[in-house]
Amino acid sequence: MQHCPTPTELDDLELLVSGAYAPLTRFNEPGSPVTLTLPDGAAEAELVDPEGLPLARVAADGSLEPLTHAQYGPFRRLHLTPAQVREQHAGATFVPVVDALTEADLAELRGLGRVVLLALTGTGTAELSPVALVRATLAAAELLDDASVVAVPLPSHGDAEADHALGAQVVGTYAGPDPVHALADRWLSSERVETGATLPDAFPAAIAAIVDEDRPAREDQGLVLFFTGLSGSGKSTLARALMDLLLEQGGRSVTSLDGDVVRRHLSAGLTFSKADRETNIRRIGWVAAEIARHGGVAVCSPIAPFAETREQVREMVEAAGGAFFLVHVATPLEECERRDRKGLYAKARAGEIPEFTGISSPYEEPEDPAVRVDTTGRTIEDALDDVLVALDEAGFLHLPTLTGTHA
Numbered sequence: 001m002q003h004c005p006t007p008t009e010l011d012d013l014e015l016l017v018s019g020a021y022a023p024l025t026r027f028n029e030p031g032s033p034v035t036l037t038l039p040d041g042a043a044e045a046e047l048v049d050p051e052g053l054p055l056a057r058v059a060a061d062g063s064l065e066p067l068t069h070a071q072y073g074p075f076r077r078l079h080l081t082p083a084q085v086r087e088q089h090a091g092a093t094f095v096p097v098v099d100a101l102t103e104a105d106l107a108e109l110r111g112l113g114r115v116v117l118l119a120l121t122g123t124g125t126a127e128l129s130p131v132a133l134v135r136a137t138l139a140a141a142e143l144l145d146d147a148s149v150v151a152v153p154l155p156s157h158g159d160a161e162a163d164h165a166l167g168a169q170v171v172g173t174y175a176g177p178d179p180v181h182a183l184a185d186r187w188l189s190s191e192r193v194e195t196g197a198t199l200p201d202a203f204p205a206a207i208a209a210i211v212d213e214d215r216p217a218r219e220d221q222g223l224v225l226f227f228t229g230l231s232g233s234g235k236s237t238l239a240r241a242l243m244d245l246l247l248e249q250g251g252r253s254v255t256s257l258d259g260d261v262v263r264r265h266l267s268a269g270l271t272f273s274k275a276d277r278e279t280n281i282r283r284i285g286w287v288a289a290e291i292a293r294h295g296g297v298a299v300c301s302p303i304a305p306f307a308e309t310r311e312q313v314r315e316m317v318e319a320a321g322g323a324f325f326l327v328h329v330a331t332p333l334e335e336c337e338r339r340d341r342k343g344l345y346a347k348a349r350a351g352e353i354p355e356f357t358g359i360s361s362p363y364e365e366p367e368d369p370a371v372r373v374d375t376t377g378r379t380i381e382d383a384l385d386d387v388l389v390a391l392d393e394a395g396f397l398h399l400p401t402l403t404g405t406h407a
Ligand SMILES: Nc1ncnc2c1ncn2[C@@H]1O[C@H](COP(=O)(O)OS(=O)(=O)O)[C@@H](OP(=O)(O)O)[C@H]1O
Pocket: 230, 231, 232, 236, 259, 260, 263, 272, 276, 277, 278, 280, 281, 301, 302, 303, 304, 305, 342, 344, 353, 354, 355, 356, 357, 361
């Protein structure tokens, strides 16, 4: 069986095979955070990269037989094994780097002679995206007299203590007998950006440009506006009105992923079974995440009745650097059924449409949407204003409200 592991598992695989996790050499050792989950309870598999290249074979005991070196991802040439680093950089001082370096960091490093900056770029660890962290670290190396950069994809496993211990072990493996220099604790770049702090925590200009590009202001960040609710609740109507306002204002590229429209194209042929609805929503999520990756706004309006699938969409969008804004169009079933614009509720009640949401198929209400709007007895403008105000307050979009009552 072939299996493409999660981004975290791929990072772990690389570090297990390269010897960076030594003495750990396999997945799923008791008590270790370095785990691998195979689908459908399979015991062994051939692990492939996202493009399908076989990387290693994993046996039932978690042990690994390497097949090819990983070749995917930017800055691959900087992913050296500990053995390569020992060969090329023995005698240097090793500095773990998890964030863009500041003027003060650089001043601290200037006294150390030859340094190797170990950019710890694994999934979910750094303040910056992995690629921006390497870019910022290379820019820092340019500002030092004698510095090299090595990228180490050390991921987060969601357990601060275990991750810290593992990180210290990995850095020690790269450094061997050479000294490790831990930079003095400073603010993380996100705190700096929010507070607009200046010297001595300021970034040199070349590094600041990289941080700014990687962490755009909320107004410029890719955004997925996701309307969920029963059929007839008002998702399409509100989504369309919001799109129109955005287009009128200009300045952003906007894409609609409406439930009905998606089902005619991207998801043609899918049914309304639970599995097909999940596939439908994941497809919408995948496209929306790509739109967000490029800084666009995706406006989605499917029913999306399952909380778990909505969460998966959120994860995809956030992994692409976008923001996910969930709007629950909470118009109650009675009102949707009273409207019955398409005559579908009548048919569902008559048993002519199986698995109809709200009648014979469940709708799981979102517990914590960014905003909840019940459209019953309200004008479209009034209902939309609730969304506009929430978006404005969250800092994502600043569109003028329509009724004037919120000004
Ligand atoms: N069985 C059943 N249940 C729910 N809805 C049904 C069904 N059959 C057809 N329709 C029509 O399909 C639209 C919902 O499609 P979605 O892709 O948004 O649904 S889902 O998110 O995959 O659950 C929905 O459109 P909206 O009214 O715009 O929500 C309906 O018109």
